[in-house]
Amino acid sequence: GVHATVIGFYLLPLLWLPITPKRPSDMTIWLLYMFSYAPTTFICFHIIKDPFPDAIFLLVALLIALIIVDLSRRHRIKLIFHLDLPIIIPLDKIIIMLSVLLCIYVVYLMKFNFNFDFVNVYERRLAIRGSSSLLTGYILSFCRSVIIIFSVYLAFVKKSRIAFLALIILSVGIFAYDGTKSSLLIPMFLVLIYFLTIFKKSNVTINFILLFFIIVSIVEFIRLDSNITSTLFTRRIFAVPGLLNTLFWEYYSVHDKVMMADSIGRYFLGSTNVTASTFVIGYEFFDSLEANANTGIWMGSYAHFGFIGIVLLSMVSGFILGLVDNLTKTKFPVLGYLVCAYIGILWSEQMLHTSMLTGGIFYILIFLMIYCNPNILNRKKHYHRKAPLAFRKISSEVG
Secondary structure (H helix, E strand, O other): OHHHHHHHHHHHHHHOOOOOOOOOHHHHHHHHHHHHHHHHHHHHHHHOOOHHHHHHHHHHHHHHHHHHHHHHOOOOOOOOOOOOOOEEOOHHHHHHHHHHHHHHHHHHHHOOOOOOOOOOHHHHHHHHHHHOOHHHHHHHHHHHHHHHHHHHHHHHOOOOHHHHHHHHHHHHHHHHHHOOOHHHHHHHHHHHHHHHHHOOOOOHHHHHHHHHHHHHHHHHHHHHOOOHHHHHHHHHHHHHHHHHHHHHHHHHOOOOOOOOOOOOOHHHHOOOOOOOHHHHHHHHHHOOOOOOOOOOHHHHHHHHHOHHHHHHHHHHHHHHHHHHHHHHOOOOHHHHHHHHHHHHHHHOOOOHHHHHHOOOHHHHHHHHHHHOOOOEEOOHHHHHHHHHHHHHHHHHHHO
16 A cells, blocks of 8 residues: 555656746756655655655645645746846856856865865864855855856857866865755756757656666665765765655644744744754754754745645746746747756755755845846847847838
8 A cells, every 4th residue: 555655646746847948947847856756755755753644744735745846846936127228248157157257265264275075074074064164164065056057068068178177176175065865966957958958859858867877876885885875975966855855844744944044034923043944854853953954945935824825835846947938938948948957956955045045046146137138248249240230120110
């Protein structure tokens, strides 16, 4: 009965999920299914003490959330500003210059110490968390989001060598500084998404590639008695999100909801010194006050507001995806797929409100609003090419 239930919930979203992506946000929906929903279906029955009905309730909640995100992204609202006349701004060059400056800043932070040790990454992360300033954290989140995405776009779509070099320096530099493994994995994943997009491959291709890494980790463990691949890659992607979703559901089903009292909610609720839900889960299940057990958008919203939080924040998430679609799907589809791939990975392991600033989604929307604006011409020759056509059209109307 358990195995049949797992398989049923696992296959049910495939009835409507976009196998072949037709718009950028299809990528996010697929990644949320693959990296958050699917792992939970396999793990929750093994962890929850009373899987019937608790595990069933959890999977139904995630299924409803996935449907709501899918439906709420289908709007036509554009987050864009209008100008009376077209203006020419060399946006590509500005982004490249900004990338170079941030590369210099990251190299300054790590003091030319290229530390590639994968063993003590958590120790480095805790040390940096306690010593670095809030401004440094926001700058690094800006690098990990906007700069990484646009560097991949400029390096492979616009064929910029400087952007490619900046991509390597930022990825390696951020990992060497604070031990963030995603700074290495996400750029490689975005490059993979770029090639899948230009060759018009289906989303299932991602599954086959990831299955290859799973097989590699198994062979490595059996033949070499090593678990490097499984520790750094397979476990983090396929096991941890489902584990944390289950733990958050199990704990906050019987405890008071946080109600954002660990952040902005304290100004409205009058609560002080409330421990963040991520550290509560880290302490309760991993016996560490310093373990920041962050989870995805759905169980993060459940920890704060209960089931109604899952519904409301799923609607907000879908609305954000719709904004990205409407800005990019017509003239910048590749950029849109890169952004939505990043969002899909981020929302599988980070709460919605922390993803806006710490994850950089707010910065991404601002940059897209400028970069995709039809009245801002990135290259001067585009303006001169359209100018005679516009002049002839005006002349014909006057005539």
